[in-house]
Amino acid sequence: MESKTGTWTEKKGLAQMLKGGVIMDVVNAEQARIAEEAGACAVMALERVPADIRADGGVARMSDPDMILKIMDAVSIPVMAKCRIGHFVEAQILEAIGVDYIDESEVLTPADEEHHILKHNFKVPFVCGCRNIGEALRRIGEGAAMIRTKGEAGTGDVVEAVRHARTVIGAIRQLQGMGDEELMTFAKNNGAPYELVREVKTLGRMPVVNFAAGGVATPADAALMMQLGVDGVFVGSGIFKSGDPSRRAAAIVKAVTHYQDASILAEVSKNLGEAMVGRNTSQMPEAEKMAGRGW
Amino acid sequence: MKIGVLALQGDFAEHISMLKRIGVNTVEVRLPEHLNFLDGLIIPGGESTTIGKLAVAYGLMEPLKEFGRQHAMWGTCAGAIFLSKDVSREQPLLGLMDIKVQRNAFGRQVDSFETDLEIDELMKATGTEHPYHAVFIRAPLIESVHGDAKILSALEDGRIVAAQEGHLLATSFHPELTNDTRFHEYFVSLAS
Numbered sequence: 001m002e003s004k005t006g007t008w009t010e011k012k013g014l015a016q017m018l019k020g021g022v023i024m025d026v027v028n029a030e031q032a033r034i035a036e037e038a039g040a041c042a043v044m045a046l047e048r049v050p051a052d053i054r055a056d057g058g059v060a061r062m063s064d065p066d067m068i069l070k071i072m073d074a075v076s077i078p079v080m081a082k083c084r085i086g087h088f089v090e091a092q093i094l095e096a097i098g099v100d101y102i103d104e105s106e107v108l109t110p111a112d113e114e115h116h117i118l119k120h121n122f123k124v125p126f127v128c129g130c131r132n133i134g135e136a137l138r139r140i141g142e143g144a145a146m147i148r149t150k151g152e153a154g155t156g157d158v159v160e161a162v163r164h165a166r167t168v169i170g171a172i173r174q175l176q177g178m179g180d181e182e183l184m185t186f187a188k189n190n191g192a193p194y195e196l197v198r199e200v201k202t203l204g205r206m207p208v209v210n211f212a213a214g215g216v217a218t219p220a221d222a223a224l225m226m227q228l229g230v231d232g233v234f235v236g237s238g239i240f241k242s243g244d245p246s247r248r249a250a251a252i253v254k255a256v257t258h259y260q261d262a263s264i265l266a267e268v269s270k271n272l273g274e275a276m277v278g279r280n281t282s283q284m285p286e287a288e289k290m291a292g293r294g295w
Numbered sequence: 296m297k298i299g300v301l302a303l304q305g306d307f308a309e310h311i312s313m314l315k316r317i318g319v320n321t322v323e324v325r326l327p328e329h330l331n332f333l334d335g336l337i338i339p340g341g342e343s344t345t346i347g348k349l350a351v352a353y354g355l356m357e358p359l360k361e362f363g364r365q366h367a368m369w370g371t372c373a374g375a376i377f378l379s380k381d382v383s384r385e386q387p388l389l390g391l392m393d394i395k396v397q398r399n400a401f402g403r404q405v406d407s408f409e410t411d412l413e414i415d416e417l418m419k420a421t422g423t424e425h426p427y428h429a430v431f432i433r434a435p436l437i438e439s440v441h442g443d444a445k446i447l448s449a450l451e452d453g454r455i456v457a458a459q460e461g462h463l464l465a466t467s468f469h470p471e472l473t474n475d476t477r478f479h480e481y482f483v484s485l486a487s
Contacts, residue, residue: 003408010407013432013472016306017340017373039349041304041342076384076398077342078433100404100433123405250348257303257349258325 006123011145014078014100014125015209018042018146018232022222022253023211025049025236028067029074035239038249042078042101044234045071050107050154050290051237051276060108062090065097072098080127085294086112088121095124101146102126104139106293107153107236114295119143129213131164131291133171134190137200140208141193147206149230150291151214154237156278158215160291161225165212169229175201214291217242217275219255219268226259243273296487299324299333301359303349305341305373309471313479327358335367335462335486338374340432340469343398346373347387356387363391367462367486375465376435392460393442396467400436400454407432412468414448414457420484421477428475429456429468436467462486 021041026032032043047063048056062083072079078100083090085104090111094102104117106129119126120143129150130136136147149168151161171190175197178186183201187194199207212225213234222233233256235249242248251268258264286292298314300307302323311321314337322329324336336359338346350356362368363378368391370378378389379396401407411426418424427448437455440446447464448457457466462485470478 003410005406005408007409009409009430009472010404010432013430013469014404014407016309016472017342017432019306019308019341020302020304021342021345036344039304039345041345072403077344078404095405098403098405125404250352253345254349254352261325 008145011125012208015127015146018078018211019209020257021232022249022256023080023232023234024239024249025234026071026240029070031240031245032071032074032079034246035249036075036077038246039253040077040249041232042080043071043075044080044082044103044236045099046082049237049240051156051241052154053107054154054288062087062094062108065093068094068099069097082108083117084108085110086115086117088117091117091122091126095122099124104128104144106150106290110293116142116295127211129291129294130168132167132190133200134192135294136168136206136210137190137192137196140196144208146209146211148211148213148234150294151212151216152281152284153214153290155215155281155284156217156238156241156276157281158217158221158224160281161212161215162228164214164291165225165228165230168206168210172200172205176204215281216252217278218272219251219265222252223255223259223265226256232256238276241276243275248272248275296320296334296483297322297332298483298486299330299336301336301338301346301374303341304345305339306469306471307339310337310339310371313471313476317476317479317483319483325353327354330358330362333362333366335369335482336362337482338368338370338377339471340372340374343373343376344386346377351387356389360389360391363389363463367464367482369464369466369482371466371469371471372432372434375437375467378463378465392458392463392465393444394440394458394460394465395438397436397438399433401431401434404433407434410450412448412450412456416447416459417477417481420481423477427477428473429470430472431456431468434467437465
């Protein structure tokens with residue numbers, strides 16, 4: 001019997017192994033080890049966390065492969081890395097060095113303002129951001145094997161993460177109440193592939209794992225997203241821009257596991273030091289928001 | 296019959312839905328008291344370091360060891376690592392099964408694979424003849440079995456991917472990601 005690699009089951013399956021876990025942004029091997037030690041189920045290797053990308057301005061690109069390889073050497077958990085939206089050559093490079101998951105991410109400066117990468121062409125699985133069900137299903141249609149609601153990265157303000165998770169999960173509920181004859185119009189109105197709309201209605205959930213991202217800064221934020229119904233949480237700037245990263249990281253891991261247990265949440269929220277400073281997204285000009293990138 | 300699934304991190308929901316399909320009652324186990332009145336426990340796939348750290352943090356190590364000495368327990372992938380005695384690195388292990396495991400033995404995600412396995416014990420127990428389609432994801436390998444542990448399944452080249460020691464079961468692949476309920480049925484037979 002021959003073996004098959006890079007199948008849809010394999011791609012979706014790795015994301016299923018990450019469920020109930022926290023994926024942390026790290027910028028070097030030392031942070032990666034701190035994240036693993038704190039119980040992260042995977043790390044996202046990148047040169048600058050979103051808060052710094054915001055502060056620095058300019059064009060944000062894929063990270064140096066050497067830096068990603070050093071992080072891959074430092075930890076035993078899966079390593080993800082980001083490429084620009086539509087930049088399929090950055091994705092080819094990340095696949096060649098053997099990262100476990102590619103994030104085609106709005107946090108970097110888009111390389112194509114009309115098209116995303118055709119992710120079915122790759123053996124390595126992809127995760128993509130979404131703000132609503134149409135965007136999520138378009139990405140899955142292109143081959144994304146995992147979805148994350150976008151939130152607003154690098155702000156420490158959870159409001160956009162809540163908005164996007166509620167929008168996606170609300171649409172799933174709405175679909176379940178619909179008759180089959182209404183699905184084509186739903187697909188049209190949401191710009192979503194019809195077959196995937198049908199699948200969501202049948203399953204009563206996304207056809208792939210769905211994490212929350214963009215603005216999670218505290219254990220309570222993480223548990224809030226879990227209670228809203230996501231499968232796990234990405235934490236970017238929230239950990240290594242805080243006063244005591246390793247303590248906060250471990251607390252967020254515990255909060256995601258025990259997200260329904262308020263007394264444990266109270267315990268892990270104690271004495272974490274300063275949270276990241278944060279930026280209120282309601283006062284942020286539209287042009288500065290990253291979540292609008294993606295088509 | 297009530298089977299618990301360790302729900303610290305990983306694909307516990309997939310195991311629960313397989314168990315429900317074969318008509319078994321399930322419980323999510325996050326704290327020691329959740330082990331009461333269970334007939335067996337599954338440790339799911341996920342990240343073994345994450346699962347181990349959370350088990351230590353919430354006082355589950357001793358209760359899980361105690362539970363496994365008397366009840367059926369099955370670890371898939373990360374769960375198999377957690378059940379083993381030795382993984383050649385420092386991380387929390389239950390050490391219930393006399394097996395040596397190598398983590399990420401097949402490489403990184405791009406090397407993850409699906410293949411068919413002939414598992415005599417499983418076919419005999421379920422009265423079936425077709426091979427078992429196994430899904431490996433950044434999978435560990437069972438390097439060697441010792442003492443009372445025996446090989447349940449190996450790849451064509453002889454590398455061990457499933458082992459059993461009395462009422463304890465370890466698979467480096469993920470039956471919970473397939474539509475084939477035979478492994479879950481086999482485990483439930485060990486628990487009853």
